[in-house]
Amino acid sequence: MRPFRILLAHELRMLLVTPATYIAATLFLLVMGFIFAGILETFAAAPQEGSPAVVFFQLFWLPVFFMVPLLTMKCLAEERRLGTLETLLTTPVTTPQVVLAKFFAAYALYLALWAATSGFFYILTRFAGQSAPLDLGPLLGGYLFIAVSGAFFIALGVLASSLTRNQAVAGILAFVLLLALVIGTRFASTLELLKLDSMATARSAIDYMQTFTHLEDFTRGVVDTRQVLYYLSGTTLALILAILGVEAKQLHS
Numbered sequence: 001m002r003p004f005r006i007l008l009a010h011e012l013r014m015l016l017v018t019p020a021t022y023i024a025a026t027l028f029l030l031v032m033g034f035i036f037a038g039i040l041e042t043f044a045a046a047p048q049e050g051s052p053a054v055v056f057f058q059l060f061w062l063p064v065f066f067m068v069p070l071l072t073m074k075c076l077a078e079e080r081r082l083g084t085l086e087t088l089l090t091t092p093v094t095t096p097q098v099v100l101a102k103f104f105a106a107y108a109l110y111l112a113l114w115a116a117t118s119g120f121f122y123i124l125t126r127f128a129g130q131s132a133p134l135d136l137g138p139l140l141g142g143y144l145f146i147a148v149s150g151a152f153f154i155a156l157g158v159l160a161s162s163l164t165r166n167q168a169v170a171g172i173l174a175f176v177l178l179l180a181l182v183i184g185t186r187f188a189s190t191l192e193l194l195k196l197d198s199m200a201t202a203r204s205a206i207d208y209m210q211t212f213t214h215l216e217d218f219t220r221g222v223v224d225t226r227q228v229l230y231y232l233s234g235t236t237l238a239l240i241l242a243i244l245g246v247e248a249k250q251l252h253s
Contacts, residue, residue, distance in 0.1 A: 004097045011075075011105035021109065024070050028063055028113050035059055036120045051135045053121065054219050057142035058212075061182050064153055065175055071109060072157025073171035075102040076246060081165040085246070099158065099243050107154045114146050138219040145218035149211065152231045153178060155238035162245035185209045 015021050039055050076099070079085035088098060121139060160174035161167070188206050193199060207213070214227045 003093045004101060007093060007097055007101035008104055011101050012108065015105055015109055020070075024067065025113055025116075028067055029116060031063060032117050033120065035062070036117075040124070051138050052124070053135065053138040053142055056117075056120075057138070057145065057215060057219055060146060060149075060215065061211075064150075064182070065178055067110070067113070068153045068157045068178060069160075069171035069174040071106045072102075072154060072161050072174060073167045074161070075106060075158060076161040076242070077164050077167045077170040081167070095246050096243050099162070099239060099246060103155060103158050103239060103242075106158070107151060110150050110154055111147060114143070114150070118143070137221045141218040141221050141223070142215070144223065145215050148228055148231045149214070152181075152234040152238065155235040155242070156181070159238045159242040159245065162242040181209070182211045186212060 036052070036056060039052050042055075043052055076085065079088070085098075156177045157170075157174040160177060161170040163173065164170050185206050189203075189210065195203070208226075208230065214224075214230075217224055217227065
């Protein structure tokens with residue numbers, strides 16, 4: 001475990017000293033701040049169903065599609081291009097330790113950025129007071145969804161980075177994987193083909209993968225263990241494939 005802790009500390013340190021991290025964090029908070037301000041303007045103009053927290057988390061995909069590729073595209077692809085990955089793997093560390101260290105470092109930053117958005121809701125309750133009571137159910141459920149689903153999203157980004165030496169290609173591949181998972185499954189569920197009786201199994205599988213349905217359940221306070229298992233198993237599978245991808249590249253290099 002000591003090599004893993006050293007690797008994780010190194011990855012976190014590299015993220016914290018990289019100017020790109022702070023640029024990405026600033027852009028993320030600015031975008032989410034504008035979104036939150038727009039939501040408040042809508043609620044102030046006319047009564048709305050639900051709460052600002054529900055609407056806020058419904059737009060989670062906007063930063064996810066761009067933030068996850070930015071956080072993960074360099075983690076393995078750039079190191080392989082520079083030759084530092086091969087050097088690192090000659091030391092007393094294993095491929096799973098390297099991949100997991102990079103995953104947990106990116107995931108920690110992902111959670112930190114989303115945790116920073118809780119300041120928006122604090123400001124709302126601090127200055128609006130009783131005129132804008134905050135429902136904690138959707139808020140806590142939304143952040144729980146962000147934490148659980150984010151592990152899968154980051155793992156997909158790490159997987160994409162393990163498949164290429166080019167960080168730009170890794171970023172595009174991560175974007176495509178996330179787009180297919182979040183938007184593609186939603187589009188597929190509307191296809192007439194899936195309404196056939198013979199496609200019942202495929203329809204059930206696609207319905208099970210509906211990210212927006214999971215979000216709706218979480219913000220209503222419904223935490224389905226099957227949904228949690230879906231994200232955890234998806235994270236595990238993506239990381240296993242990333243480890244195999246790195247090892248396969250090592251064998252052919």
